[in-house]
Amino acid sequence: MGSAQPCITTLYQEHHGWLHQWLYGKLGCSHSAADLAQDTFVRLLRRKRNGTPAAVEQPRAYLRVIANGLVVDYYRRRSLERAYLDALAHIPEPATVSPPEREALLETLDQIDAMLDRLPARVRRVFLLSQLDGATYPEIATALGVSTRTVKRDMKHAFAQCLALMIDESLTP
């Protein structure tokens, strides 16, 4: 292996072109495609450093997998921003929110949304009612027509999933 490993500069030179094209095809925006192409290489670099062998053995396939994940995130973020603006139409933003605070809030919402993304619908709802609305487990059970035991189980499921993703992220920031 050793000497056969291409360095990141070579990878970048060989693959940036098609990757940018591929992203442009998915996003229809050259600027965003350029941003995500950069992000893709940054992530590749990180995984390469963490010793993920696929990152160097199959760079093309690997880059596409990373880039595809970024595209999914990109669209999730966009739809979250729309949902936020829709919500603002009937719930006033706290009057004191400055633009950077709004950006930070969107960032937090995006993180929560990403963590809940893979959970079943009821689990997600139970979690949000409990953790954002402050509803008690029995209140949630009544509202959703399930037992308190089920709510507890859902909460445990959701917490464990969130923690797993948070710890995962702290390992590969």
Added chain:
Amino acid sequence: MKPAEILKEAADWLVRADTDGLDDASERALAGWRRQSPDHERAWQAACKLRSMLEDVPPELGLETLISRYPNG
């Protein structure tokens, strides 16, 4: 202990805190749990971070934004 098991136990602690609150005895038990290994402590740090993240969100706006994304939830 497997990492996934540790996370499940950390989740248990969060559920306990939600349902019964943590009295002095529970706090001591939790402190003991955290001392079991660096992974236990790391799991609890993530739990605290998660809590503070959720506390930062304005409830109504956050709920409406996140729930409206999954209308069938």
